[in-house]
Amino acid sequence: MYRENLERTGSYNTNGQLPVGQLDWKTELDSYHALSSPIVSQGMIFANGAGALYAVDANSRKIKWVFNQQKYAGRAPAISNGIVYAGKYGNTFFAVDAKNGKEKWKFETENMAVSSPAMSNMIVSSPAISNGIVYIGDLAGYLYAFDAGTGKEKWKFKTNGLEQPLKSPTAASNYEMPGGIATEVAISNRSIYFTSLDGYLYALEDDTGNEKWELNFGTILSSPSVLNGTIYVGSNDGDVFAIDENGKLKWEIKIQDLTSVSLKSVDRISIDQNVAIANDAIYFTGSFTHYLNDDNQQSDCYLYAVESTAGHTIWKLHLSSCASTDTTVVNNVLYFGDEDGTVHAIDTTSKELWNFKADSTIYSEVVISNGKAYFSTKDGYLYSLR
Numbered sequence: 001m002y003r004e005n006l007e008r009t010g011s012y013n014t015n016g017q018l019p020v021g022q023l024d025w026k027t028e029l030d031s032y033h034a035l036s037s038p039i040v041s042q043g044m045i046f047a048n049g050a051g052a053l054y055a056v057d058a059n060s061r062k063i064k065w066v067f068n069q070q071k072y073a074g075r076a077p078a079i080s081n082g083i084v085y086a087g088k089y090g091n092t093f094f095a096v097d098a099k100n101g102k103e104k105w106k107f108e109t110e111n112m113a114v115s116s117p118a119m120s121n122m123i124v125s126s127p128a129i130s131n132g133i134v135y136i137g138d139l140a141g142y143l144y145a146f147d148a149g150t151g152k153e154k155w156k157f158k159t160n161g162l163e164q165p166l167k168s169p170t171a172a173s174n175y176e177m178p179g180g181i182a183t184e185v186a187i188s189n190r191s192i193y194f195t196s197l198d199g200y201l202y203a204l205e206d207d208t209g210n211e212k213w214e215l216n217f218g219t220i221l222s223s224p225s226v227l228n229g230t231i232y233v234g235s236n237d238g239d240v241f242a243i244d245e246n247g248k249l250k251w252e253i254k255i256q257d258l259t260s261v262s263l264k265s266v267d268r269i270s271i272d273q274n275v276a277i278a279n280d281a282i283y284f285t286g287s288f289t290h291y292l293n294d295d296n297q298q299s300d301c302y303l304y305a306v307e308s309t310a311g312h313t314i315w316k317l318h319l320s321s322c323a324s325t326d327t328t329v330v331n332n333v334l335y336f337g338d339e340d341g342t343v344h345a346i347d348t349t350s351k352e353l354w355n356f357k358a359d360s361t362i363y364s365e366v367v368i369s370n371g372k373a374y375f376s377t378k379d380g381y382l383y384s385l386r
Helices: none
Strands: 023-028 039-041 044-048 052-057 063-068 078-080 083-087 092-097 103-108 128-130 133-137 142-147 153-158 186-188 191-195 200-205 211-216 225-227 230-234 239-244 249-254 268-270 276-278 281-293 296-307 313-319 328-330 333-337 342-347 352-357 367-369 372-376 381-385
Touching: 039 078, 039 367, 044 083, 052 083, 078 128, 092 133, 128 186, 186 225, 200 230, 225 276, 230 281, 276 328, 328 367
Parallel strands: none
Antiparallel strands: 023 381, 039 044, 044 052, 052 063, 078 083, 083 092, 092 103, 128 133, 133 142, 142 153, 186 191, 191 200, 200 211, 225 230, 230 239, 239 249, 268 281, 276 281, 281 296, 296 313, 328 333, 333 342, 342 352, 367 372, 372 381
């Protein structure tokens, strides 16, 4: 599934050698539209396009089947027990047979009376599947749990749905859906963790949906990541938080304190991407946007490595172009794509091992499987690097 596991650590297990950044193949799936992050399972790659879910043979790059979602297909799918689960940027969620692309069931979220009806119940996150239950959120602020085999709803939970309680003038403020769920669920030790556009991190019981606790962290656009009972999440105020499973703050760091960047009061600090966890460290990217005038801005962007138990900085690396994807980790190598369309492979000492230039901006996670790197681009291509 997206970010590899239920804890959303972004740390992948793979066999054989790691890729060295050479083009294996690329294939166009969806002309002029961005694809979701790919999911790799048993020699097949699954990805959402603008209007369809694609199944592609990882070796031959041939399309095995296409499941038509009509329009507005969504984020990365997930696969479990031979079923691919995928939402679309609408109110419908599908379960599709991984072998032949035939629909097994679909689930439609409710139409809610909110300020932006066109977006009220859109599904813009990637699903999680655990113990036969599928979890997915929508922009109306509902988290759904339903039976993975039948699609029958088990329970749903509603966020506070408040306007964003911004902590600082640097935080982003223009969101369409207060309380909407636009990020992925993380699951650990029978607890569900997720963030909402109302600024809260929520913890629920996985079988009942009952709330255990909630914490307000300002403006959040990243999903939580969990390891060894600690939840890590970044905010659009430029903070990274570590919280224990009882909802107690363990530590907090501000990237402004880690980086020598001169800022004006109108500049914006942000952590938009998810935290990756491996080898007793967390890895994440952050940006400092400088507003030069009404029509011009520039950004300073960094990749950070921070010790996971106490939040001490290990290193930081200035990036030539801002990361546009989450960072993934495999065998002491970090992978991410940037706004210039370049995939970077950087070891955990901050040394760049290689980079590869694609033809368009990379919005998908770089997935490593069996010695290959897979990712998709804004112009609708799926890439394989060896």
